[in-house]
Amino acid sequence: MPDLLLELLSEEIPARMQADAAAHLQKAVTDALVARGCLYEGARAVVTPRRIALSVHGLPAASPDVKEERKGPRVGAPEAAIQGFLKAAGLTSIDQATIQSDPKKGDSYIAVIDKPGRPVPEVIAEIVPEIIRAFPWPKSMRWGAASVSSSSLRWVRPLQSILCTFGPETEDPEVIRFAIDGIIAGDTTRGHRFMAPGDIRVRRMDDYLTSLEKAFVVADPEERKRRILTDARNLCFAQGLELVEDEGLLNEVAGLVEWPVVLMGAFEESFLAIPDEVIRATIRANQKCFVVRDPKTGRLANRFVLTANLEASDGGRAIVAGNERVIRARLSDALYFWQTDQKPLPDFENAAAKPLDQRMAKLRALNVVFHEKLGTQGERVDRIKALARHIAPLVGADPDLAERAAELAKADLMTEVVGEFPEVQGLMGRKYALLQGEHESVAAAIEDHYKPQGPSDRVPTDKVAVAVALADKLDTLVGFWAIDEKPTGSKDPFALRRAALGVIRLVMENGLSMKLVPAAVLSGRAIMADLLQAHAGKVKGTLELARHTGDLNPDGLLSRLTHTSTDAVRALRGTPIVAIPPQDWERHRSADLLSFFHDRLKVLLRDQGQRHDLVDAVLASGEGNDDLLLVVRRVEALAGLLGTEDGKNLLAGTKRAINILRIEEKRDGRAYDGAPDSALVHAKGEPEERALFALLQSASAHARDHVAREDYAGAMKALAELRPAVDAFFDKVTVNAEDAALRENRLKILAELRAATATVADFSKIEG
């Protein structure tokens, strides 16, 4: 059985794209072969920075013969239809078609076309160019003289040569000749760029791999990873050290070399004064080298492990020396940044006593804009401080600590280290805070207030951190809602969905029962005050200019506008939150934001396997929906109830009641709220009716009690007790009784059932 070997040699492929490219090539080629009837025994793809190679073995020499049926028109169809069919099917006379009978549709023609199999090389020569042209690189490019045409071949980097052979194990294979944009497939490849640049003739995957190995190319990425990891561990072990393993870095490094040569370098011990995280960030991000740990101290050692792509003639001395130079320069920068950040900040020594506070002063002084419509980072920090202070008691945090943490939370944006390595933002703030003697919780909050950043990120647990994290995210959300920059479709440039999910996870995972709307109203007022203040400032500027030029009467419109804005700012800033109830605009905006939270909550609960209709049912019941923890507890309790027989039947009964009410209320043009006439129930009601009526009074009172105590399981249990009475009622009692008073009363009983269940959820929203 013959094998196919295909290699696409190009200029260096980005490390991060190699694995997907190899997988795609394998799938695309094998799928296309199978689609043409060419089954195979196995396939294997390998990839290096310069090549993707695929072997498909155990292929047939030719694709199988196939009979293809083509349906034609019915017998007796117009001549034009018959002729069209003959042409399409490649027949010369309708006699060549067979007639198929169908009892329903009558007789019709069918052409059976024999498609003889083709030699597989021909099939390959047809499919491979198509696959190359349609290759789904994340980013591709054009190059060279051919690129005058916009339809020239696109590849991840210039494609240099194609190797394509086909043949049985025992013989020399044939070269499958095809050309794509002037590159003609052959049976040669090249070895390592520097150590074996000449042409190599290959036959199949096995000699391909061994020939390349001799030419200093390890084609298999897993083998390169294995060699790098083994050599790196051994080098470290020999020095009594251990490698800080890093899967992501290993994958990347293995994608940067064809012939890995692992070497160890060192840097001056004095650089160990830099925090480990910063050393690692420096060495990893910039140099793609591993760092090394000293098992005795648990801290980093002054060594690093690099992976070269060359067996150098001097044994790697120049390479190590070169890398050490670069790392020394990088670490000098890092050390300088780390030390500078702990010193007083020139020009701001008088603005504040401590280094981090001085950085915060600088952030304020520079008027660094957070968003053009939402003011500066300084204003934002002031808002977060006020909000964190408000939230602190709700989550059990010390308000002073929360305010202090919020004050310093963004200060590290002005530090040199964070300027250089944005990925250590927050972490550096924490370190500098501890160095200047801040409270542990303040330091923790500085690092953690950005968290959680995504569905798998850690959720802070320190109460101060929780307060600041909530304040930070709410300010963002409320702010963007205030300027009407909400996410739409796939566009969410300010990561507001992530912020909302962060709030939800903070609340849920910390078990915080807390109303979001009052916090959102408070936050919204602070934002409005800032917006108005900015507006007043602009008006004032225009006014002064106008006065200078003598254009304007000082008592004119602009002047009055300034006063109005200033008064409004004063009102918004000066009034305690409780003093003014939420205004209409605040209620609308909060409701809109709350429904955004609910959408995120639904997504989260769905991902956790909860039914979306239960969430809808709970949310539709109205009150208390801005306490997300309670919403979740109600959903869980409802799911628990519906998991029982009683619950299922109660649901069916309640839905029936709601349906009847909907129909009858519509027909009568009135609602059947209000208490049923108790005397009438007792005088003329059926026994089942009396039983349900009595039970409803107690069950709904119990349910309400439980709800008030946030005991949703208890509420559900109280409701579940209604089930036998509801079933019996529907069994025996005719709701639409001829006696109008009796009918009204029965509808009112059903309305009571609807109301009782509505204390936990709107049952009409539940499916099934």
Added chain:
Amino acid sequence: MSSAHLPPHMRPERSFQGLILALQTFWAEKGCVILQPYDMEVGAGTSHPGTMLRSLGPRPWNAAYVQPSRRPKDGRYGENPNRLQHYYQFQVILKPNPPNLQELYLGSLEAIGLDPKLHDIRFVEDDWENPTLGAWGLGWECWCDGMEVSQFTYFQQVAGIECAPVSGELTYGLERLACYLQNVESIMELNFNGREGAEKVTYREVFLQAEQEYSRYNFEHADTAALFRRFAEAETECRALLGKGESGERHLMVQPAYDQCLKAGHAFNLLDARGVISVTERQSYILRVRELAKACGAAWLKTEAGGAAA
């Protein structure tokens, strides 16, 4: 080709100017036009019309030149060993890129004394983008023993216009490369003229004072109100010139307009260094310069050098 035949003071591994001369000689021998630096403040060699405009349109173009690059924000008063607000780039532009551009590039490294059998030379993914020029391309950072020594880019778009054909662009950071070749830790220590003893001139002697003076200017004293005005004036004049140069199917005044685009770009860089442009405003300034660059690029295609039909 090796530098062994050169007198010691001319060798690229001993002399900063020797490095420049070696690269010039190498690329001249490969058929490049050796241009001189553009006589305006630019942030990178790409902004030189010899790359920015010439990479547009169908006409073949091979050029190499040194371009002094001004990055006001990178100034460190001459105190940082690796950062300067003024440094040199060596720029090569080949349109269309020859099929053996990587080999040519590696040859140029050998020509300046970097033996690829001794040094670990790598092509590491780097998608290059210059938002103010509306330009992007795919390519690599070229590493030598872990140090980035060049940028290697296949231009895909310049001034918002698809490159047809694609140019290959090589940019060598000369100071960093020279530090490596001369084995010194700080740019200021570089031997500029390759001489020793009393005849030796260092980079410090040539540029330290300038770094200090310009850092003061860039960070502390540049007149921001004037710079804002200058930005606006350059923007206006660029558009005016582009309008006045229109002549039916042809354009007659692209390069003066493009100069104004460069002036606006430099004013923006200075304002940025002065810290008076906020993050969000920054984006809008970049967009404004990009619009100018795009308009210049479109006009260039209507000139003879841009390939417009006679």
